[in-house]
Amino acid sequence: MAGFYRTCALTFLVCAAQTVLAQSSDGTVTVPEDIKREIAGMADDVQKLISYLTAGAGKHQVYDRLATFTDTFGNRLAGSLTMQHAVEYMIGTMKHDGLDNVHGEPAMVPNWIRGLESATLLEPRVQNLAMLGLGLSVGTPRNGLTADVLVVNSFDELHNRSSEAKGKIVVFNQDWVSYGVSVQYRGNGASEAAKVGAIAALVRSVTPFSINSPHTGAMTYQDGIEKIPTACITVEDAQMLARMQARGTRISIRLHMDAALDGEVQSMNTVAEVKGTTHPDEIVLVSGHLDSWDVGQGAMDDGGGAFISWQALSAVRALGLRPKRTMRAVLWTGEEFGGFGSDRYYNDHKNDSNNMDIVMESDSGVFQATGLRFTGSKEAKAIVTEIMKYMAPFNASTVFDGADGTDIDWWFKNGVPGGSLDNENEKYFYFHHSNGDTMTVLDPDEMDVCAALWAVASYCIANLDSMLPR
Template sequence: MSIKEVSFLILCLLLCQKATSSCECCSEEISSKATIVNRIINVLTKGNEAGVTYNELEKFVDKFGPRMTGTETLENSIDYMLDLLRRNGLNARTEEVEAPFWIRGEEYAEMTKPWPKKFGVLGIGLSVGTNGANISAPVLVVTSFEELEERRDEVQGKIVVYNFKFKSYGVSVKYRSQGASRASKYGALAVLVKSVTPFSLYTPHTGMLNYDQTVPKIPAACITVEDAELIHRLSKRDNVSVRLFMGAKTLDKPAISRNIIVDIKGWKYPEEVVIVSGHIDSWDVGQGAMDDGGGAFVSWRALAVIHNLGLKPKRTLRAILWTGEEQGLWGAQSYIKVSLTPRHKNEIDNISIAMESDIGTFRPLGLTFSGTNPKSQCIVKHTLELMKAINATELVLGVEGSDIVLFNEYKVPLASLNNDHRTYFYYHHTNADTMLVENSTNLDTCTALWAASSFVFADLNHKLWR
């Protein structure tokens, strides 16, 4: 072993020892927060805060329903939230956000050959329409982009149907986001995409696409799993034709919306911030209760409970209810852009951790965490050990978020609500996303985890390391 190798090993041991020492120190400090954590958990699971998150969410989604960016409904819901937050004694403000203004319009799809059948259909967000007319054409069914390439000479003048095998949302969503442009390259007139879900009761799922600007934009819509499979079976033994109409369009003028920002100012390090968040907008189907009413409400309720208990963290606790998430994370993009201006000098650097709930508020299991610094991982691990009363002690490395992923570029530690979301994609972006998905006990325990963990992070002597 060379001298350099020996020196390197010694350095590694010293760093490891330092990290362990810091970890032990933080462990003692975190353990000292146990009484506060238990107060938060008890008031939400047994005390006068129990059931409040569910009741407030129920009133909200039943009053406003879906909250599409660009709609008066979304802006009215933001006004409602501002009033509610202030009536709860919280310091709330808004910041303006510009986002694409996409309108769904009337839409329908039906099979005309070999026999007539209407399809359940939802246009994909940001898709172009059919220019006021029907598109009637034979279909070409493919199960993958590889098959599309192999059969590219058959695509011209067809409606391409993507009937892929669902593997996971992260893997399969590419057909919704990229499918239109991939097929357009070979002359397709439109695409119909099997809904990105592992389970279906004849429910189409919407979502967003990304157009390749080098090829013509063609209409794109999602159909049910059942209809995609039917078309595929029929196409193996007969000619299948489909008629599609979509009134979708994106207006030239952007939509103007607002992020909602709620602060409990830190008493010792007010310039340093711990963020909890969810998005207030939704697609124009269902009620947006799961995606992401639950995430938005556990976030503001976390601050409300901390405020009601009279707790004062060392650094600022901030809840952000993002807008424009569904059309491309526009609220988060705007927030970061503002944070980088000279007026907000070092604001990004002063974020201790950014947390987001946007993968459901089912039974909480713990947190996912993306920070690579071992001291920060240690802090999160020890913080979760305080959550035994609600069985939410699991730490998973990696992060399941949308808006907060944009903070990755700035090395901000990120966390998301780790919960039992096995059925999340059953309801995701569908008319089935209603209050029936939510559960009062789960919302209480999610709020407890969110409030307790964010308070611990905000009340430490040192912000999380990057």
């Protein structure tokens, strides 16, 4: 048996050596020693940032600032008067915080108005259904509409039963798979239902968990297809309607929606900076979106991402640190309608792409941080990975492939490196786009670590002698 174990051990060592050799020959990049020394030379500054944000004067500051903001303004639909006041507040507050070049940059956003709305089950019994009209949906006729219901579980089932859909309200009772899969019913359900003659569509909320809570969000209409009103209903009610239909019960619903799209109105992206000392025209951009849906408080989506971006700059300013290139925070408008604010910003600034060092966005929660998602060259990723080692004490140092974010995608396509916050957000879609998105779902200590990660990554990149390699 000893020989057997010795043979296994030798086999393991040979396989391990082959793995190391494969890793060393597959294009893996080693950070040059001079850049490693440069990053190591920022240790004192990094420690000051981390201590300030997690144990010092900045502890819980980002949570408290966001709580004050959300308690003051509540939710902030792009184009609304509330959103305008929120932007004005942020400009004044960031100026008072001592940041540089604080200003708003205009962007046109849809002027979508929800109005009064309701959905009432009439047959087989009377029940008010919890619902939220989907963003950019048209409304019903003034007196509403009443129709029988067809429940389907998928687009395929709808098409197979298309002869049953004419003149009816189609209910999509799709099972949660993932946000990327299930959100297609929210986005495309109305047009798919209209193609087979339905007069309205109701979509089971895009969430894996519900306490009778509807979850709204944006939808789109396909060109050349009749626009019919569409709303989300709760998981519980969608399943109930499916059970009723399976028993052969006739289902009738009255739907009323005053929703209307009245052109576009001007909103603003909010911008603030810590000016660079050596390369002030080169930019490290951190961001989150300030607008939200008109339910809950927009605390998680995306007040948290916007405020850790402010906090990163605020901590650098408070500690008197001056990076070599400019750190810029942008709080976007119109993200929930499809990225209207960031589209305008990109078109206004795309000629500066060569001066954009990295663009970063946090829009997937500010829960327990795990690391940074990154898009860019292998050389750039290796440098970012070296920087992220500073977050190892918080188990938040991993650099994952694939940054994402509606507001920064255009920059990726133009070759600019990108980053997004990775965090333990398994319950994110429990509260997403619902009345449950309040400060209660956020934790002050977790937000501090997210802010520290955001500050460390952006400051160190901004303070390197050279921009990240493309």
